[in-house]
Amino acid sequence: MTLKNIIYAALTGAMALSGSQAFAADTLRIGVEGAYPPFSMKEPDGSLSGFDIDIALALCAQMQRECELVEQEWDGMIPALAARKYDAIVASMSITEDRKKMVSFSEKYYHTPTRFIAKKGSDIEFTAEGTKGVRIGLLRGTTYQCYVEKHLPNAIVSLYANQEDVYADLASGRLDAQISNSIQAVDGFLSTDAGQDFDFIGGDLDDKACLGEGVGIAVRKNDPLAAELSAAIKAIRADGSYKAVNDKYFAFDIYGN
Numbered sequence: 001m002t003l004k005n006i007i008y009a010a011l012t013g014a015m016a017l018s019g020s021q022a023f024a025a026d027t028l029r030i031g032v033e034g035a036y037p038p039f040s041m042k043e044p045d046g047s048l049s050g051f052d053i054d055i056a057l058a059l060c061a062q063m064q065r066e067c068e069l070v071e072q073e074w075d076g077m078i079p080a081l082a083a084r085k086y087d088a089i090v091a092s093m094s095i096t097e098d099r100k101k102m103v104s105f106s107e108k109y110y111h112t113p114t115r116f117i118a119k120k121g122s123d124i125e126f127t128a129e130g131t132k133g134v135r136i137g138l139l140r141g142t143t144y145q146c147y148v149e150k151h152l153p154n155a156i157v158s159l160y161a162n163q164e165d166v167y168a169d170l171a172s173g174r175l176d177a178q179i180s181n182s183i184q185a186v187d188g189f190l191s192t193d194a195g196q197d198f199d200f201i202g203g204d205l206d207d208k209a210c211l212g213e214g215v216g217i218a219v220r221k222n223d224p225l226a227a228e229l230s231a232a233i234k235a236i237r238a239d240g241s242y243k244a245v246n247d248k249y250f251a252f253d254i255y256g257n
Contacts, residue, residue, distance in 0.1 A: 028065040029086035030056045031072045035162035038187045038249045039092045054245040055109060056090040062232040073161050075141040078102055081220060088219045094143045094212030104221050106229035108214030111256030113204035117185055118177040120199045131155040137166040137175040144179040146210035183254060214256060
């Protein structure tokens with residue numbers, strides 16, 4: 001059974017059990033981004049696709065709830081959640097202690113390394129002294145911002161609203177380096193013509209205080225929805241729905257250890 005069929009079966013089954021009015025009232029509004037391929041992206045017809053999008057739909061199907069995807073730029077994700085624009089965030093948001101002060105998280109639904117990218121052959125050393133005057137681009141309000149501000153205080157940091165603009169400025173030479181999810185970079189920028197002269201510089205970065213302990217689904221503080229989503233994540237891992245989504249975008253299991 002395809003993911004689309006699984007979702008359809010779950011949705012129609014829930015409607016049969018609860019009635020269309022009750023089902024509509026049980027809509028789960030999910031905040032998503034659309035500029036972080038292959039996790040979230042816009043198709044030519046304007047529809048959203050990507051790993052995060054398909055995982056959100058699979059979780060709604062598992063929970064027998066209708067899904068409404070609400071597009072939101074990254075740096076407004078948590079404020080819009082607090083303002084009740086949506087009920088949960090499925091947007092590659094890392095679980096960190098600072099964010100736990102503002103939201104509650106489900107258990108992780110994937111965990112991948114963070115790395116720097118620069119021109120091939122670059123001699124940049126990603127230390128406080130080695131990045132003095134180095135222009136580094138990254139998404140505003142991310143774990144990457146925490147890492148760079150903490151470890152590379154002498155770098156010239158440029159903050160962006162979406163990842164595509166970071167890559168555009170890196171390719172044009174307005175940046176010397178960027179920092180992001182390594183899997184997103186491999187399947188995104190590094191596989192494009194613009195990214196052919198660039199590569200990872202240095203190894204995986206390690207700072208749980210900044211970079212977190214995996215990617216989870218954020219909900220409002222103390223919302224029991226976090227536990228429901230955690231149970232749904234375990235369920236789709238067990239029934240093969242997660243693997244179907246994972247294999248659509250990646251050649252290995254990105255759930256991590």
